[in-house]
Amino acid sequence: MTLTLELPPELEQYLLQEAKQQGLSVEATTLQLLTNSILLKQKQAKAVDLLQSWIDDGDVEEQQETGQYLLQVLDNDRLSERQLFPLEMKGITW
Structure with a gap:
């Protein structure tokens, strides 16, 4: 052209x-x-x-499960005993 x-x-x-x-x-x-x-x-x-x-x-349930798994794995894989995502802070800081 x-x-x-x-x-x-x-x-x-x-x-x-x-x-x-x-x-x-x-x-x-x-x-x-x-x-x-x-x-x-x-x-x-x-x-x-x-x-x-x-x-x-929009599989919200799967996304929530994946998010919970990620938080758990991050907490379990720490050298420190202090959790990054303590349950008592859910909804407050994360």
Whole structure:
């Protein structure tokens, strides 16, 4: 696809400078920058979708069990006898 754009002078200067630094034509540099931008947005969208799927997977009971297990393991794996998450402080400090 051929695309004709009217670029502001500062953007044109930026593209010329980038092309010179990379040893590419302005067209190749512009295409590379555009491609990188689109690929980055696609990766970000996939990451957001994955995180949202974790949020939407609303198995609250499983999450609570996992949280309790994590707290227990952290307390059991300490060299000190002092617990990080004492039951009497639940709802107060954690």
